[in-house]
Amino acid sequence: MAGAVDPGRRHARLAELITEYEVPGASLAFLHEGEVHEFAAGVLNVETGVETTTDSLFQIGSVTKVWTATQIMLLVERGELTLDTPVAEVLPEFRVADPEVTKAVTVRHLLSHTSGIDGDLFLDTGRGDDCIERYVEACAGLAQNHPLGVTQSYCNSGFIVAGRIVERLTGKGWDTALREQIVEPLGLTHTWTLPEDVLRFRGAMGHLDGAPAPAWGLMRSCGPAGLICARPADVVAFARAHLGTGLLADPRAMWEPQVDIPNPHTLGKQWGLGWILDEWQGRRIISHGGNTIGQAAMLWVVPDTETVVCVLANGGHTAAFQHALATELFDELIGLAVPPVLRPPGRAVRDRRRAVRRRVRADGQPDDADGPRRRALAVRRGHRSPRRAAAAHGVRSGAGGRRHLRRPPGRRAAVVVGRVLRTRRRLAVHAPGRARHPQGRLRSRRAWEPAAAFRRGGAAAGRCPVREGFDVRAFPASPVAQAGGVIGRAARMAIDDLRE
Template sequence: MAGAMGQRLPELIAEYEVPGAALAYLHEGELHEFAAGTLNTATGVDSTPDSLYQIGSITKVWTATLLMLQIERGRLGLDTPVAEVLPDFKVADPEVTKTVTIRHLLTHTSGIDGDLFLDTGRGDDCVQKYVEACADLVQNHPLGVTQSYCNSGFTIAGRVLEVLAGKRWDDVLQEDIVEPLGLTHTWTLPEDVLRFRAAMGHVEGGPAPMWGLMRSAGPAGLICARPADVVAFARAHLEGGLLADPQAMWEPQVEIPNPYALGRQWGIGWILDEWDGQRVISHGGNTIGQHAMLWAVPGTGTIACVTTNGGHSGSFTRAVATELFKELDGLTVPPTLGPPETPVEVDAGRYAGVYERAGARMTVSLRDGEPWLRMEATGALADLHKPQESRLVAVDDTTFVFRSPEDPDWMSAVFYELPDGSPYVHLGARATPKTG
């Protein structure tokens, strides 16, 4: 497969219009590395195996691991209230302020509205300032009743680490993971990344208007790394080298209401799924025009990380995984959910209305009897995403799929109710309440 992937990677980046990509995988104890394309279409610099890409939210597994290390050292527990470590911590709901725990943060079950992207400066106090700004964050859903992806929660988790360790999150990362594993191409700050070849994100066919996210997003998504370093990190979760009990992070904590996108369950940091009866732990990441995916199969020991800097990046990484794991382990990556062969008749009118949370507004309406979805970004990143409208196609009574004209892959949306009857839609790993 090694030689074949060396040929297939450039073919796949051409097919999915990806400017550049890098891939590393571990199979039967041997590491393989590949790269193709360019890091920046404006400069033409080649992508190489040692190039640093933004791995985005894969960073969350690293932050979760750092907290698990603190737990193993007896500094706190998964069910320790955040306020016990951060006495000044506050969100809009006073009861959540008092009772939200580390477990809630690391499993995306806190209900804290999770897409607050706020630039609090480049100073070493940026994470502290971000957490102070969370005082006005409302609940996306009641504490612990469902799963909704929460970037804010992981920055709060990063602040917990800073207070426990008495140093910056960036330094805790270096001292507790990067240095013990001997990683040489894993950094968080632009001035360190600039010492290496570094990928530039691309949007709408050209270089993105900015290189990266604000520093306050660090614990939630600012690691830059070569794929081989990310594979080495995951290998420590399979084979040991960081945690005394890494499998504790693979224990299911919550069912994902929409299991068709990322996986079926969330563990501590990790997304959990099953392919052909084999447990799979994974995580993905998206920044401004960059995308990365990490998969590990504990039963076979195979690990793969692929990084990209634009184009149809999600479809690309799925195509790489589909070919790679079929060849290496004989595993079938579940295909993206699409429309059923036989059309399904559903009363979609009951789902019509506005669904809104921090950073996003979704409107479901009927046009000639057919449901349509309009998605709009709001907040700090609104200018980077144009509003998008798509027809919803029913798969069953609560599940619909849709896609944009530019994207070859379908996305899924699941309409459901919380135990108290509140209507929600689960899309893009997030639970969004119906507000109108």
């Protein structure tokens, strides 16, 4: 139930959650009913044992992108450019591999991840103030992941280019412009971008596999895409400014949907300008997350209740930790249920178009009623005779014509797949002209190795790894199986049996 904040309980729960999810240290701040609450637990570095405090600085990673988008929107409101201004108009030197994209890509494309430009160029261009300028020059070879504007694909490179636009229009380095446009006007005392500034505070160290990461942070050229370090309270203050007019005259313009996210089950349903847009129980949610080298950040905003939550962590199972904390906290604060994490179904999904259910009588023996249907179905799938069809389908005749299962499902499937593999290999040996790859070699061993692992796992454990996401039908079929059709269908039928 929604209610008042109990500081003691909230601090205790944060400590319990970081222990449960093996997070070395975490810091939490949230705005609720006009008041900011701050909590911290754990350590900043497991080797030094320095305690995490609410003033500790963590890397907020890609949450930085919302700050860079805000810088652009401040320039838009000043009339320096529009969202539909071509990038090349502001940066004549800008190039990517596709000359048409070079001419047509706009600022809106950059801020909504719809440019299609390959976004994973992490290039160290030095520590100088020209590092972002040099990064943009290196973008000339970036190819397209998809045509311009047709969908959304996450693009770090696009936001670094946006940072260069800020530099060109302000005449200052991105770090300096950030301070003058956002940090100083909001009075943020614990928000920095350069390591020499972070060193003046308690700075968190990222952790990988429970140990300090081999490097503290990313290269300076990635600044506009993910280099801000801050305490959670400063991030909350930044987001709070987006609920009013303290920073932008119309911050809601950044919440306007620009594109549907192809996979709406992870980050959110749509992308705005910088912000990720979602809906929980009919309430608008704007958010953004971030990850660097062993550190993770998450920022959520519920505009209708003016609730803002920021949690920063330095390792462990951060995604599960963030979700567990949000689930508890939003229910406690405003009675809002966080959508559960998308997972595979608890039981195998049966495809009625490809299988006939095998019934079991009260005495535990298989019901014979579906036997003729199973045999007929198997024959239609390409088996040579009803007897071979029944054999492949896992039944055999017994006394009095009664049929029963040969083996437990996992063992049966393992044996069938094993026979498929042996048959394929024999055919490859005796018919090399048909079974060989067009380049003159047998098909890659990789096509056999997953199936061999499937055979071993099913036989040893008496179960089928299909229920854990394994699918023989995803394997490349050999030319022999493609030509004859019998072997591939036998393997698929075995898997279909298990999915009943």
